[in-house]
Amino acid sequence: MTEQRPTHPPEPATETSADPDTEPADEEQETTPKPVQNGAQAVIRALENAGVETAFGVQGGAIMPVYDALYDSSVHHITMAHEQGASHAADAYGIVTGDPGVCLATSGPGATNLVTGLADANMDSDPVLALTGQVPTEFVGNDAFQETDTVGVTAPVTKGNYFATSSDTVGADVGEAFALARDGRQGPTLVDLPKDVTKGPTDVEPGEPERPETYNPPTDADPEAVDEAARALAAAEKPVILAGGGVIKGNASDELRQFATEHGIPVVTTMPSVGVFPEDHELAMEMAGMHGTGYANMAVTHCDVMFAVGTRFDDRLTGGVETFAPDAELIHADIDASEISKNIHADYPVVGDAAAVFRQFADAMPRSPDAQEWREQCATWKDEYPMTYDAPKDEPLKPQFVVEAVDEATPDDAIVATGVGQHQMWAVQYWTYKEPRTWVSSHGLGAMGYGLPAAIGAKVGAPDQEVVCFDGDGSFLMTCQELAVAVRESLDITVFVLNNEAIGMVRQWQDAFFEGRRMASEYPWVPDFAALADAFGARGFTLREYDDVADTVREALDYEGPSVVDCHIDPRENVFPMVPSGGDNGRFAMNSDQLEEIKG
Amino acid sequence: MTGDMTGPAPSERPKPAGRRNHQGIRVDPDALAEHQPRRAVISALVAHEPGVLADVSGLFARRQFNIESLTVGPTTDGETARMTIVVEEPEPGIEQVKRQLRKEIPVHSVRELEGSTERELALIKVDGDDPAGVSAVAEMYGGQAVEAGAEVVTVELTGTEAQVDAAIEAFERYGVREVARTGTAALAGGPQETAGDDQ
Numbered sequence: 124m125t126e127q128r129p130t131h132p133p134e135p136a137t138e139t140s141a142d143p144d145t146e147p148a149d150e151e152q153e154t155t156p157k158p159v160q161n162g163a164q165a166v167i168r169a170l171e172n173a174g175v176e177t178a179f180g181v182q183g184g185a186i187m188p189v190y191d192a193l194y195d196s197s198v199h200h201i202t203m204a205h206e207q208g209a210s211h212a213a214d215a216y217g218i219v220t221g222d223p224g225v226c227l228a229t230s231g232p233g234a235t236n237l238v239t240g241l242a243d244a245n246m247d248s249d250p251v252l253a254l255t256g257q258v259p260t261e262f263v264g265n266d267a268f269q270e271t272d273t274v275g276v277t278a279p280v281t282k283g284n285y286f287a288t289s290s291d292t293v294g295a296d297v298g299e300a301f302a303l304a305r306d307g308r309q310g311p312t313l314v315d316l317p318k319d320v321t322k323g324p325t326d327v328e329p330g331e332p333e334r335p336e337t338y339n340p341p342t343d344a345d346p347e348a349v350d351e352a353a354r355a356l357a358a359a360e361k362p363v364i365l366a367g368g369g370v371i372k373g374n375a376s377d378e379l380r381q382f383a384t385e386h387g388i389p390v391v392t393t394m395p396s397v398g399v400f401p402e403d404h405e406l407a408m409e410m411a412g413m414h415g416t417g418y419a420n421m422a423v424t425h426c427d428v429m430f431a432v433g434t435r436f437d438d439r440l441t442g443g444v445e446t447f448a449p450d451a452e453l454i455h456a457d458i459d460a461s462e463i464s465k466n467i468h469a470d471y472p473v474v475g476d477a478a479a480v481f482r483q484f485a486d487a488m489p490r491s492p493d494a495q496e497w498r499e500q501c502a503t504w505k506d507e508y509p510m511t512y513d514a515p516k517d518e519p520l521k522p523q524f525v526v527e528a529v530d531e532a533t534p535d536d537a538i539v540a541t542g543v544g545q546h547q548m549w550a551v552q553y554w555t556y557k558e559p560r561t562w563v564s565s566h567g568l569g570a571m572g573y574g575l576p577a578a579i580g581a582k583v584g585a586p587d588q589e590v591v592c593f594d595g596d597g598s599f600l601m602t603c604q605e606l607a608v609a610v611r612e613s614l615d616i617t618v619f620v621l622n623n624e625a626i627g628m629v630r631q632w633q634d635a636f637f638e639g640r641r642m643a644s645e646y647p648w649v650p651d652f653a654a655l656a657d658a659f660g661a662r663g664f665t666l667r668e669y670d671d672v673a674d675t676v677r678e679a680l681d682y683e684g685p686s687v688v689d690c691h692i693d694p695r696e697n698v699f700p701m702v703p704s705g706g707d708n709g710r711f712a713m714n715s716d717q718l719e720e721i722k723g
Numbered sequence: 724m725t726g727d728m729t730g731p732a733p734s735e736r737p738k739p740a741g742r743r744n745h746q747g748i749r750v751d752p753d754a755l756a757e758h759q760p761r762r763a764v765i766s767a768l769v770a771h772e773p774g775v776l777a778d779v780s781g782l783f784a785r786r787q788f789n790i791e792s793l794t795v796g797p798t799t800d801g802e803t804a805r806m807t808i809v810v811e812e813p814e815p816g817i818e819q820v821k822r823q824l825r826k827e828i829p830v831h832s833v834r835e836l837e838g839s840t841e842r843e844l845a846l847i848k849v850d851g852d853d854p855a856g857v858s859a860v861a862e863m864y865g866g867q868a869v870e871a872g873a874e875v876v877t878v879e880l881t882g883t884e885a886q887v888d889a890a891i892e893a894f895e896r897y898g899v900r901e902v903a904r905t906g907t908a909a910l911a912g913g914p915q916e917t918a919g920d921d922q
Contacts, residue, residue, distance in 0.1 A: 274774065275777070278777070278778060278781055279781060279785055283828040286774070303828070335828050337770075337828055337829070337830065337831055338828060417730060421736070424739060425737070425739055436747070444743050444745060444746075444747045445742055445743050445744065445745065446742065446743075447743060447747070449739045449740070449741035449742050449743060449749070450739040450740070450741040451741075459826070460822050460825070461819065461822035461823050461825070461826055463822075464747070464815055464818065465819060466747050467743070467747035468743070468746065468747045468748035468749065468815070470749075507730045507731070508730045709733075709736060709738065709739070710733040710736070711733070712733065713730055717732055717733055720732060720733055720734065721733050
């Protein structure tokens with residue numbers, strides 16, 4: 124054996140030998156890999172053929188043969204504290220690298236614990252491959268120990284899933300599932316691996332990942348459809364580009380930037396696409412929707428032609444569909460034809476890959492839209508509805524101030540992971556995103572607890588980039604056990620818990636829509652997160668005062684290894700702007716008084 | 724609460740005049756048009772393997788598509804099966820059904836059949852008091868008695884959904900005890916192939 128086995132636990136904070144970067148050098152020394160001898164080895168060989176370097180998982184009975192095959196593999200395995208953490212880490216790895224993140228779990232509870240992460244990946248089209256152990260084939264259907272119908276349970280939350288039936292074909296199944304997760308509209312896939320299939324003998328060497336023959340995602344769009352749509356866009360007086368997460372997934376950020384700037388078209392983003400267009404650019408209207416900027420929502424509401432690419436028009440973006448972009452002709456480009464006219468009727472449907480679509484539109488545009496007045500209007504809206512907040516020094520710390528301070532202290536390519544709730548909205552609103560794949564969050568599913576395991580997955584996927592996590596006290600409490608993993612793996616991540624001692628978003632809604640009846644939203648007692656971090660072997664900090672923000676942020680970022688900053692923020696602070704659920708994007712509230720007006 | 728957030732109040736902001744209906748289609752605000760449901764016969768060529776029926780029926784349940792009937796049976800090559808699905812949906816929903824079906828990995832092709840040959844089989848168990856009358860009605864609808872006893876007569880017949888409906892109604896006067904219907908199977912009309920996507 125030539126490669127370094129990652130033995131656990133290494134020395135905290137100094138250990139680097141488990142760095143996946145050191146592994147390929149060892150691999151190269153092996154001229155030919157050993158032939159596969161059983162199904163499990165075929166599974167792992169399929170991963171190696173796919174270029175997989177890291178997998179996140181938790182051991183267990185039915186998956187043991189696969190882990191045994193990992194013993195001899197170049198794939199670096201990171202043992203997570205909980206399978207939900209494994210699926211979120213794999214998801215974040217997929218977001219920052221663009222390649223499927225791999226997670227493993229055993230049958231039964233192992234598999235069901237993955238489900239939240241798979242559902243999240245499915246909603247956000249994140250590439251994830253899950254491998255689950257299963258009871259031996261002859262026990263399937265008998266309610267055997269740790270048996271769950273994993274394929275049945277995960278069917279609604281995966282792009283495709285497989286039940287492996289033979290040791291000879293299981294390698295090909297894994298390759299196919301990997302390719303399916305990676306290609307076209309990305310998403311999670313799963314292969315369920317009965318123990319007899321992984322233990323059974325085979326000498327069939329899996330090849331490169333090949334997608335199923337029934338799956339042929341489009342690349343170029345129909346040129347006629349593009350021509351027609353491009354003419355409409357060129358004739359617009361109030362054009363808007365709505366760039367969705369598909370623009371990032373399709374690696375089309377450069378094409379978008381070039382197209383938008385060449386034709387002077389303001390760019391609105393959705394939440395998954397934050398970072399696709401630099402938010403400090405004059406054409407950037409930033410994020411639209413429920414907690415989007417006022418100017419983005421004004422641009423969306425008043426545009427006359429909307430060029431939407433790679434978005435599925437989620438209800439948090441559209442508000443009520445009756446009032447969404449009510450005057451606009453819609454050009455909707457997506458790689459998935461089933462998204463076209465699903466929620467908002469497309470006047471110009473365009474099915475194609477985002478990068479190809481932007482290139483085709485660039486060629487097809489007869490001229491730039493005559494939109495000088497509109498651009499001025501958009502700029503005016505930016506002045507009229509600025510993202511500002513009060514930060515009186517004699518009052519408790521404002522969360523927005525913390526977000527801005529961390530942004531200030533980190534490079535432009537720093538990656539931000541978050542949980543779900545108010546802190547997530549402040550993190551998206553008050554950080555200036557400039558690069559794609561730097562915003563890692565749970566958008567469609569809204570899975571609290573996503574933040575810390577996602578930060579772990581992001582750091583493993585992008586070891587050279589700074590990774591910070593903004594979490595809420597509620598979200599952090601759901602998955603904080605993953606700190607053990609961050610310490611064991613010596614991952615240099617910094618968690619800022621924006622602690623308002625409540626599930627703040629629920630409390631905000633209770634105050635606005637439930638007459639202030641704060642049922643089960645306030646936490647009368649939360650742990651000392653700094654002490655908790657220290658107990659895990661991470662470094663804990665506590666932040667309460669404005670005067671300490673810059674120094675504490677610096678110290679936490681500089682600490683080599685995982686650190687947690689317990690930021691005691693003003694519990695009265697709420698998230699604005701806000702469009703009430705199902706409301707009119709043009710009628711957003713900038714503060715609670717305006718919210719009362721809208722409701723009334 | 725933050726106090727210095729500026730900008731006109733929501734009621735004072737400029738309001739566009741247009742509107743969409745709940746299906747996301749832009750409409751004239753004075754004439755809110757809604758698409759009425761229509762019946763569509765959709766044929767899908769799928770892999771002949773375990774779990775495909777669950778995939779398809781699960782998809783319909785998840786996305787709240789109304790299935791009127793679903794039949795499935797093997798084709799001649801041993802590897803594929805043909806599903807005939809009759810749905811009743813407003814127009815955008817029918818398009819969604821087809822697009823979502825196409826995304827299922829075991830699904831090879833999906834098309835909506837128009838001018839197709841449609842048949843379903845029905846077994847109708849009728850009181851045996853008037854066997855001659857039952858036989859006469861069965862004959863009228865192209866069916867036949869397949870089991871006749873002192874108490875009941877069971878009739879087999881095939882036809883379009885409407886024909887089967889009519890036959891069952893005609894048998895009502897003799898006392899229909901039980902009915903089993905297969906749902907519609909369909910093939911594209913004339914020489915055109917049922918397999919293959921329609922877009």
